[in-house]
Amino acid sequence: MKLKFGFEEFILVFSISMFFFGYMRIKFTFMVIKVTDYYLYSYGNKGLLYCSLGLIALFTYFIIKYISKNVNTTR
Numbered sequence: 747m748k749l750k751f752g753f754e755e756f757i758l759v760f761s762i763s764m765f766f767f768g769y770m771r772i773k774f775t776f777m778v779i780k781v782t783d784y785y786l787y788s789y790g791n792k793g794l795l796y797c798s799l800g801l802i803a804l805f806t807y808f809i810i811k812y813i814s815k816n817v818n819t820t821r
Contacts, residue, residue: 754807761803768796 771793 757803757807761800761807764796765800768793768800771796
């Protein structure tokens with residue numbers, strides 16, 4: 747098994763890290779109860795944004811992987 751770090755691996759790692767970063771932000775938002783409401787709200791929203799970004803990147807990664815697999819088999 748040769749260890750190569752290409753574009754696919756980068757997308758995979760990026761999406762997973764983004765998802766966990768957003769998840770930790772959301773958890774932190776629910777742990778801290780009494781800060782100013784606006785600050786808490788925007789912080790939680792950013793966490794949701796990061797979570798969704800990670801999931802979208804993961805989804806596109808699997809779509810690209812599937813398409814490339816089909817293209818390789820049809821040749």
